[in-house]
Amino acid sequence: MKKLVRSRGAMLAVGLVSVGAIGVATRTMPPQAHASAERYSVAVPLPAQTRPAPAALVQAINALGGGFQGHVGIAVRSIDDGWVVGHAMDRRMPQQSVSKLWVAMTTMSAIDEGRLALTTPVAITRSDLTLFHQPIAYLMKDGVFNTTVGDLLRRALTMSDNTANDKLLNLVGGPVAVRDFIASRGLGNIRFGPGERLLQARTAGLSWKQEYSQGNAFAQARSRLDPNVRRAAYQAYVADPPDGAGAGAIADALARLHHGMLLSQQSTAWLLDTMAHTRTGRARIRAALPPGWSVAHKTGTGQDLAGRTAGFNDIGIITAPDGKAYAIAVMIGDTARPVPERQQLIQTVVSSIVAVHG
Known part of the structure; x- marks a missing residue:
């Protein structure tokens, strides 16, 4: 089998992105915001690798990635020792709701800059509704739900609520x-799409209409499409996803977050604690963790077509009882394998990390 795992420690190319070039400096910001923008205008390299990756993990990840029937990207980074192993780490896979993490980070950055606060009031109306999973829609009274930025963040991250995120x-x-946030932090091979409505409509072969946010209207409109139109739209999406990201870049970003390189200390702690309460994906990363281990994570799952799924993912930071942590990203970009097999792939990646940890 061709060896697909390689260390990224020596390959971490960090671009120097000026704040002015991405337009951040043109915004009106309070004084403390300028200090924050200056701090992050140059991406700081991650700590150097201090020991080699465990050979058993290299072999396991090679076997898992190479043996799975479908497109899959896997990356595991030791946050403490700096090594990285993976399979197809640079291939862009559909993120789907994994991309909610970048929205959350951008929001927390705005909080660090004083432009928002967790307590900032927000009103959700029917014009804000999106599609698919949006439990917040059932909380409206007389067409309005009054909440806060902090509550929306919690709902977007732990429940994967699409309306809260958008x-x-x-x-x-x-x-x-x-x-801009992704570029200014030098996060590299991570795209961000056009938002939930447009992304899902284009993946299905539809043009978005706000009426699709009500009930089962989107699914009904999708079912009326010419199958060839829908198949072509699906194939175009998985071939070059506008929200695509490499598993390696995601694992690097998680490590940067853990090291406090992306947000303030307070915002970093709040975000990771919130991700530790994620309710989705109970049969993915979380299912393989032994007692004493913990995880802060975000799942992502795309649309189905004829047994295929455009994105079946889980990414996060797992922490051992001794405090050592690992950033993990398992991105299944397109596969027709049954859901239990996809879940088992993610669980086996985690089990392989646990096995070599001791």
């Missing part, structure tokens, strides 16, 4: 603001 996206300045 409302935050609008508050911080839309997709351009999130792309």
Whole structure:
């Protein structure tokens, strides 16, 4: 079998991105915001690798990635020792709701800069509704749900609520603001798409209409499409996803977050604690953790078509009882394998880390 695992420690190319070049400096910001923007205008390298990756883990990841029937990217980074192993780490896979993490980080950055606060009031109306999973829609009374930025963050991260996420996206300045955040932190091979409505509509072969946010309207409109139209749209999405990201870049970003290189100490702690309460994906990373281990993570799952799924993912930071941590990203970009097999792949990656930890 061709060896697909390679160390990224020596290959971590860090671009120097000027704040002015991405337009951040043109925004009106309080004095403390300028200090924050200056701090992150140059991406700081991750700590150097201090020991080699465990050979048993290299072999396990090679076997798992190479043996799975479908497109899969895997990356595991030791946050303490700096080594990285993986399979197809640089291939962009559909993120789906994994991309909610970048919206959350952009929001927390706005909080660090004083432009928002966790307590900032927000009103959700019917015009804010998106599609698919949006439990916040059932909380509306007389067409309005009054909440806060902090509550929306919690719902977007732990419940993967699409409406909560897209409302935050609008508050911080839309997709351009999130792309600016990704670029200014030097996160590399991570794309951010056009938002939930447009992304899902294009994946299905539809043009978005706000009426699709009500009930089962989106699914009904999708079912009426010419199968060839839908198949072509699906194939175009998985071939070059506008929200695509490499598993290696995601693992690097998680390590940077853990090291406090992306947000303030307070925002970092709040974000990781919130991710530790994620309710989705109970049969993915979390299912393989022994007692005493913990995880802060975000899942992502795309649309199905004829047994295929455009994105079946889990990414996060797992921490051993002794405090050592690992950033992990398992991105299944397109596969027709049954869901239990996908879940088992993610669980086996985690089990392989646990096995070599001691």
